[in-house]
Amino acid sequence: MSRLPFLFIFTGIFGFVMFQAASLFQLFDWLDEGIRGQSGWFHVHLFVLGWATMLAMGAIYQLINVILQSTVFSEKLGYIHYTLFTIGLTGLLFGFIKAEIYWIAAFATLLLIGILVFAFNMTLTLIRAKKWDAITISSACAVLYLVLTGLSGMAMGLNFATGIWIDYHENLFGAHIWLGTIGWFGLLITGFSYKMLPMFYLSHDYSTKPQTAILLLWNAAVIVGALSFLLGSGFWMKWIALLLLAAAIVVYNIHMQQIKKHRHKRNPGTGIKWAVYVSQALAVTVIGMLIYTFFNPEQLLDTRTVIFAGWLYLSGWVSLTILGYASKIIPFLWWTHKYGKHAGKPGNPVLADLLNESKVNVWMAAMSVISLFVLVGLATGSDLVITAASAILAVLSLVYIFLISRVFTR
Amino acid sequence: MNTTEQLREMLKEVYDPELGVNIVDLGLVYNVREEADGIYVQMTLTTPGCPLHDTITGGVKWVLSQKTDKEKIEVDIVWEPRWSPAMMSEAAKDVLGYF
Numbered sequence: 001m002s003r004l005p006f007l008f009i010f011t012g013i014f015g016f017v018m019f020q021a022a023s024l025f026q027l028f029d030w031l032d033e034g035i036r037g038q039s040g041w042f043h044v045h046l047f048v049l050g051w052a053t054m055l056a057m058g059a060i061y062q063l064i065n066v067i068l069q070s071t072v073f074s075e076k077l078g079y080i081h082y083t084l085f086t087i088g089l090t091g092l093l094f095g096f097i098k099a100e101i102y103w104i105a106a107f108a109t110l111l112l113i114g115i116l117v118f119a120f121n122m123t124l125t126l127i128r129a130k131k132w133d134a135i136t137i138s139s140a141c142a143v144l145y146l147v148l149t150g151l152s153g154m155a156m157g158l159n160f161a162t163g164i165w166i167d168y169h170e171n172l173f174g175a176h177i178w179l180g181t182i183g184w185f186g187l188l189i190t191g192f193s194y195k196m197l198p199m200f201y202l203s204h205d206y207s208t209k210p211q212t213a214i215l216l217l218w219n220a221a222v223i224v225g226a227l228s229f230l231l232g233s234g235f236w237m238k239w240i241a242l243l244l245l246a247a248a249i250v251v252y253n254i255h256m257q258q259i260k261k262h263r264h265k266r267n268p269g270t271g272i273k274w275a276v277y278v279s280q281a282l283a284v285t286v287i288g289m290l291i292y293t294f295f296n297p298e299q300l301l302d303t304r305t306v307i308f309a310g311w312l313y314l315s316g317w318v319s320l321t322i323l324g325y326a327s328k329i330i331p332f333l334w335w336t337h338k339y340g341k342h343a344g345k346p347g348n349p350v351l352a353d354l355l356n357e358s359k360v361n362v363w364m365a366a367m368s369v370i371s372l373f374v375l376v377g378l379a380t381g382s383d384l385v386i387t388a389a390s391a392i393l394a395v396l397s398l399v400y401i402f403l404i405s406r407v408f409t410r
Numbered sequence: 411m412n413t414t415e416q417l418r419e420m421l422k423e424v425y426d427p428e429l430g431v432n433i434v435d436l437g438l439v440y441n442v443r444e445e446a447d448g449i450y451v452q453m454t455l456t457t458p459g460c461p462l463h464d465t466i467t468g469g470v471k472w473v474l475s476q477k478t479d480k481e482k483i484e485v486d487i488v489w490e491p492r493w494s495p496a497m498m499s500e501a502a503k504d505v506l507g508y509f
Contacts, residue, residue, distance in 0.1 A: 062461075069459040199457055202429070202506065204495055264495040265429065266507025332461060335427055340465040350427045 004078045005333055008058025009326075011086060015050025016401055019043065020394040042096040048180065049089050049111075052318055053146075055326065056188055057085075057118065060139070062333055067139065067195055068131050073124035077117055084114030101161055108157050112150045119147045134211035138191025141219055145183025148226075152176040174229030181310070182245060183222040185318045190214055190252055193275075197256060200272045200328060201263035210255035217248035235297045242293065242300075246286045253283045270357045271327030274320065274364040281368075282317040285375075308378040315393075316371050323367070323397075326404055327360045334407050354410045355403070363400040370396060412478055417442045417449065420477045424469040426462060431505050433466060437497025440488065448482025449474050454493045463487070 023043060064072050072078060091107025122143050126136055156172050159165050165172070194211050197203070225241030227233070256276050267273075289309065293300045331354040339348050370393045377385030412420075421439055422432040433439055433453065441452040451470055455463060471483045498506070 065463075066459040066461045195459075199460075200428075202456060202495065264498075264503075264506060332428070336461065336465055339427070340462075341468060348425075348427075350425060350430045352430060 002061065002075055002078075004072075004075060004082065005058045005062035006337075007079075007082050008054055008061060009330065009333070011082075012051055012055030012058055013401055013405055015046060015054050017398060019046045019051055020397045020401075022046065024391055024394040038096055038099050042093055045089070045096065046093055047319075048314065050093070052185065052314070052322055054085075055322055056185070057081075059192070059322075059325070059329055060122070060188075062329060063192065063195075064125060066199075067135055067192070068125065068129040070125065070129040070131070073121050073128060077121040081114050081118040081121065084110050084117060086114075088112070088114050105157050105161055108154060112154050115146055115150045119143050134208065134215050135191050135194045138187045138194070138215055138218075141215075141222075142184050142186075142188035142191060145179045145187065145222060149176055149180035149184055152179060168230075171230050171232050175226045177310075178225045178229055178241075179222065181313055181318075182218075182225060185314075186218055186222070186245075186248075187215075189318065189321055190218060190248075193252075193256070196325065196328075197259045197268070197272065197276075200265075200268035201259055202265035202268075203259045203262040204264065206258045206262040210251050210258065214248050214252050214255065217244050217251060221245035221248055235300060238300060239290075239293060239297070242286070242290055246283075246290050249279070249283045249286055253279055269328050270361040270364065271324035273324075274361075274368065275324035278317055278320045278324070278368060282312070285312055285316075304378065304381060308375065311378055312375055316375065320364070320368060320371065323400060323404075324364060327355060327364075330404055331355050331407050334410065338410075349410070354407050359403055360400075363396060363403060367393060367396045367400060412444050412449075414442055417444065417474070417478075420473055421451075421470060423473050424466065426456070426466065428462065429456075429506060431498075431502045433470070435499040435502040437499065437502070438466075438493065440491075444478070444480070448480045448484060449478065450484045450486070452486045452488055454488055454491075456493055458489060 026039070061072060061078055064070075088107050088109070088111030092104060092111055095101075095104035095107055122140070126140055129136070152172050152175050155165065156169060156176060159169050159172070194208070198206070221241050221244035224237060224244060228237035228241055231237075256279060260276070289305075293305070299305050331351050335349075335351050335354060370389055373385060373389035374393060377383075377387075377389055418434050418439060421442065422434045424433050425431065426433060426436060426438075429436065436456070438455060439451065439453045441450070443450055451474070453470070455466065460466075467485045467487065470485050474483045475481060495503075
């Protein structure tokens with residue numbers, strides 16, 4: 001069995017622990033300070049690249065066979081990707097702490113080359129598999145948006161060093177965030193869910209038509225949103241992008257309910273149930289934001305709204321979904337590695353023996369509830385609530401990831 | 411010479427580790443027979459690209475090679491007819507909470 005998923009997943013867990021520990025150490029001051037400073041850059045990139053992207057890439061290498069029924073084009077390129085990406089990210093984070101512009105530039109370049117190697121490997125894997133459905137197209141779009149996120153980040157870095165496109169810096173900044181969050185994570189999570197959810201629910205004979213609608217709406221949201229930032233458009237174009245995104249999320253939730261309705265297994269696993277719940281919460285909150293910003297257009301790009309939306313989407317949806325899925329894919333990975341060759345032998349554990357589901361339920365519930373408190377703090381501007389709730393969330397997250405990591409000792 | 415029924419009984423020791431149900435009760439085994447030089451198994455999986463593909467086929471080979479005197483075990487994974495939940499035994503439905 002390939003060691004690639006292990007490398008990415010172990011490093012992702014390390015990144016998650018580092019983020020929570022670093023944030024706890026500073027009592028989440030970086031959230032109060034706004035995200036556009038050294039500390040903000042460091043924490044956001046550690047979270048987004050060191051945790052969420054690292055684990056997502058591990059999951060891609062693990063699940064590519066499941067999605068495409070074909071192996072990855074080159075495992076060697078996968079190791080090169082891991083090396084470039086990890087060294088690039090480590091140097092970039094160090095550069096953010098030290099505010100060393102040339103250090104940042106050098107390691108950001110390594111990081112981008114790592115992403116390009118990944119994109120090249122995935123493109124050839126997809127071309128070879130010749131399997132084009134909503135799952136593979138979503139994954140391909142996600143990788144494309146990741147590349148565009150990296151390129152826009154590099155353009156911003158060049159701006160800092162040379163001032164060449166200084167007038168367009170804000171435009172690039174908005175597009176960079178939108179492409180990375182909504183484009184990369186959004187299409188990857190939804191695309192993989194089309195396969196993962198039916199597999200864990202053992203669902204059959206459900207309609208896959210909503211997948212096409214979600215794919216179109218989500219891509220439209222990404223493109224309209226990114227263009228609105230790049231062209232410096234006003235309120236309406238950004239609001240329409242939010243409307244398209246809200247529509248995509250609603251259809252995604254409807255599709256998840258259809259999959260659930262056609263299930264043949266009562267319990268898909270606690271982590272999967274929570275991934276569904278947080279998607280429902282995302283839908284409700286995004287609709288709320290859509291209505292709120294319609295009547296308060298000046299609030300759409302207000303710093304507090306942006307931080308609220310960023311936290312809701314990244315910590316509330318992306319990260320909790322990944323944590324939920326991790327409770328299934330990590331035991332799967334470990335069981336296959338350790339016990340797969342001995343299937344059928346008496347005394348072999350089943351997957352459920354590797355992780356205590358009721359504990360997963362307790363910690364996922366606790367993290368979700370405390371995440372709501374962080375959002376309340378951000379919405380009301382209460383520093384006390386933000387600090388207290390995010391510190392509790394960090395502790396809960398560390399306990400949860402410890403619980404998941406114990407699978408590797410079974 | 412093992413009968414088909416005996417071979418199917420042996421295969422009940424191979425479990426889908428995610429579902430916790432053996433592959434015979436899941437309805438994954440379409441055909442199993444002893445031939446002159448080995449054993450032939452035609453089976454499917456619950457979904458194409460199932461991550462337990464190698465694990466389950468490995469388990470089938472291991473169990474049959476241990477419980478019979480045959481060394482050549484051929485496992486043929488097919489996607490037609492497509493597996494459906496209706497193929498599960500009542501025992502499997504009970505375990506999964508099928509309703």
